[in-house]
Amino acid sequence: MPDKAASTGKDSLLEALIPALFNKALSLSKAGRTEEALVVYADLDDRLKDATEPQWQLYGAMTLANQASCFRILQNPQAEIATHDRLIERFGNLPDTELQIYVGKSLFDKAVLLSNAEKYQDAIDSYDALIQHFSENPLPLLQSGVAKALFNKASLFSKMNETEKSIACCDDLLTRFADNKDPNIEKIVANTLLNKAGCIEKLGQHDRMIAAYDRFLNRFSDSKEADIQLCLALVSIKKAEAFKNNDQLEEAFSIYESLIHRFEKDESDEMAFQLAKAYINAADILCRLQRRADENNLYTAFITRFLSTKEPSLQIAVATALIKKATNLVAKGQVKEAIDCYDLVLNSLDDSENQELKKYHILAEKEKNSLETV
Numbered sequence: 572m573p574d575k576a577a578s579t580g581k582d583s584l585l586e587a588l589i590p591a592l593f594n595k596a597l598s599l600s601k602a603g604r605t606e607e608a609l610v611v612y613a614d615l616d617d618r619l620k621d622a623t624e625p626q627w628q629l630y631g632a633m634t635l636a637n638q639a640s641c642f643r644i645l646q647n648p649q650a651e652i653a654t655h656d657r658l659i660e661r662f663g664n665l666p667d668t669e670l671q672i673y674v675g676k677s678l679f680d681k682a683v684l685l686s687n688a689e690k691y692q693d694a695i696d697s698y699d700a701l702i703q704h705f706s707e708n709p710l711p712l713l714q715s716g717v718a719k720a721l722f723n724k725a726s727l728f729s730k731m732n733e734t735e736k737s738i739a740c741c742d743d744l745l746t747r748f749a750d751n752k753d754p755n756i757e758k759i760v761a762n763t764l765l766n767k768a769g770c771i772e773k774l775g776q777h778d779r780m781i782a783a784y785d786r787f788l789n790r791f792s793d794s795k796e797a798d799i800q801l802c803l804a805l806v807s808i809k810k811a812e813a814f815k816n817n818d819q820l821e822e823a824f825s826i827y828e829s830l831i832h833r834f835e836k837d838e839s840d841e842m843a844f845q846l847a848k849a850y851i852n853a854a855d856i857l858c859r860l861q862r863r864a865d866e867n868n869l870y871t872a873f874i875t876r877f878l879s880t881k882e883p884s885l886q887i888a889v890a891t892a893l894i895k896k897a898t899n900l901v902a903k904g905q906v907k908e909a910i911d912c913y914d915l916v917l918n919s920l921d922d923s924e925n926q927e928l929k930k931y932h933i934l935a936e937k938e939k940n941s942l943e944t945v
Contacts, residue, residue, distance in 0.1 A: 585627070588618075589615065589618070589619070589627065589630050590630075592611055592614065592615050592618075593615060593630060593633070593634065595611055596608045596611035596612050596615065596634075596637065597637070599611065600637065600640075600641060600644075605641050605644050605645055606645070608637075608641055609638060609641050609642075612634050612635075612637060612638040612641065613638070615630070615631075615634045616631070616634050616635060616638065616657075619631035619634060620661070625667055628662065628665065628667065628670060629667070629669055629670065631661065631662075632658060632661075632662050632669075632670050632673040632674075633673070635654055635655075635657055635658040635661075635673075635677075636658065636673050636676065636677070638654050639651045639654040639655055639658070639677070639680065642654060648684045648687070648688065651680075651684060652681055652684050652685070655677040655678075655680055655681040655684075656681070658673060658674065658677045659674055659677050659678060659681075659700075662674050663704070668710065671705070671708065671710075671713065672710075672712060672713065674704070675701060675704070675705055675712075675713050675716045676716075678697055678698075678700055678701040678704070678720075679697075679698075679701055679716055679719065679720060681697045682694045682695075682697035682698045682701070682720070682723065683723075685697060686723070686727060691727045691730065691731055694723075694727055695724055695727055695728075698720040698721070698723060698724040698727075699724070701716060701717065701720045702717050702720050702721060702724075705717050706747075711753055714748075714751075714753075714756070715753065715755050715756055715759075717747070718744060718747070718748050718751075718756050718759045718760075719759060721740055721741075721743055721744040721747070721763075722744060722759050722762065722763055722766075724740050725737045725738075725740035725741045725744065725763065725766060725767075726766065728740055729766070729769075729770060734770050734773055734774060737766070737767075737770050738767055738770045738771065741763050741764075741766055741767035741770070742767070744759070744760070744763050745760065745763060745764070745767075748760055749790070754796075757796075757799075758796075758798065758799075760790070761787070761790075761791060761798075761799055761802055762802075764783065764786060764787040764790065765787065765802060765805075765806065767783050768780060768783035768784055768787065768806070768809065771783050772809075772813075777813060777817055780813055781810060781813060781814075784806050784807075784809060784810040784813070785810075787802070787803075787806050788803065788806055788807065788810070791803060797839070800834070800837075800842075801839075801841050801842060801845070804830055804834055804842060804845035804846075804849075805845060807826055807827075807829070807830045807849075808826075808827075808830065808845060808848055808849060808852070810826055811823040811824075811826035811827050811830075811849075811852065812852070814826065815852065815856065820856050820859060820860060821860075823852075823856055824853055824856045824857070824860075827849045827850075827852055827853035827856070828853060830845070830846075830849045831846060831849050831850060831853070831872075834846055835876070840882075843877070843880075843882075843885065844884075844885070846876070847873070847877060847885055847888050850869060850870075850872070850873035850876075850892075851873070851888055851891070851892065853869055854866050854869045854870055854873070854892070854895070857869060858895075863899050863902070863903070866895075866899060867896050867899050867900070870892045870893070870895060870896040871896070873888075873889070873892050874889055874892055874893060874896070874915070877889050878915070878919055878920075879919075883924075883925045883927065883928070886920050886925055886928055887925075887927055887928060887931070889920060890916050890920055890928060890931035890935075891931070893912045893913070893915050893916050893935075894912070894913075894916065894931065894934065894935060894938070896909075896912050897909040897910075897912035897913055897935075897938065900912065901942070906942050909938075909942060910939055910942055910943065913935040913936070913938055913939040913942075914939070916931055916932060916935035917932055917935050917936060917939070920932075
């Protein structure tokens with residue numbers, strides 16, 4: 572009976588002491604007293620390292636996780652990795668879901684640290700451990716971790732110039748998650764499809780590259796997510812450029828035309844750049860196809876859309892379009908209309924804060940004068 576009472580008293584003391592120490596360490600950390608917090612966390616870790624009760628194991632995992640965060644603040648990656656290793660070793664085989672979440676985070680964070688240190692193979696090993704450990708775990712948070720690990724692993728293979736391995740890793744991710752409707756995983760799938768296409772682009776395999784672009788476009792064509800829509804525009808332009816570089820001009824033009832029609836009312840700055848590329852590249856194709864009237868109509872639509880822009884690179888694009896349109900008009904004998912184009916360059920595009928634009932002003936002035944003196 573006295574033993575039971577002593578045990579009960581010890582448990583009560585532990586129930587008061589552990590949370591108090593943990594909260595003290597948290598307060599020290601929040602106050603910027605990181606090294607003092609580490610001392611308290613070390614004391615806690617020592618008290619909890621042999622714990623078998625679930626509540627104290629959870630405190631042990633939280634202690635190690637916070638300890639790792641403190642080492643990150645102090646920019647001590649070696650100590651941070653060592654702390655993650657202790658957490659993984661101590662709790663990796665325990666079934667408790669909350670503990671497994673901490674294990675997954677430690678495996679992921681360790682891999683990132685190793686990657687930042689350019690220890691790519693070691694980082695891949697840590698990602699592999701995470702993937703293997705949690706592949707069958709149905710918890711959405713852990714499945715998201717597996718997807719992120721596969722994505723980062725593919726990126727590391729790409730950095731190592733192991734392109735086919737990167738593609739294989741992308742395919743593994745897509746096999747597992749291509750139809751997953753979790754918004755976070757959908758974004759990972761989208762970026763994976765983009766990365767895969769980029770890898771194939773490095774290999775210069777045209778048909779395989781087009782198939783990769785099509786897979787992305789088919790998967791996300793109906794998405795209303797702003798980030799995904801921007802990716803749709805980017806992939807459409809890449810696909811069109813692939814056709815254009817392969818002298819499949821009509822196919823390329825059709826893609827640019829569809830992109831312009833779909834996104835012409837999107838007012839975001841990010842989409843504006845993609846639309847500008849589509850307009851200019853489509854006009855270039857019409858020029859190569861000797862469709863001058865259609866080329867000028869496209870320049871007119873582009874100029875109308877972007878004439879008031881203050882973005883320097885878009886101002887250059889507008890000036891270029893105006894000068895090319897003027898050149899086409901002169902070839903058709905429409906001198907007055909050509910002069911109007913040069914006047915727009917001179918009067919509507921302010922070059923006071925755009926030094927590059929001054930060159931276009933000089934050219935427009937010169938060409939205008941030559942037409943007026945004829």
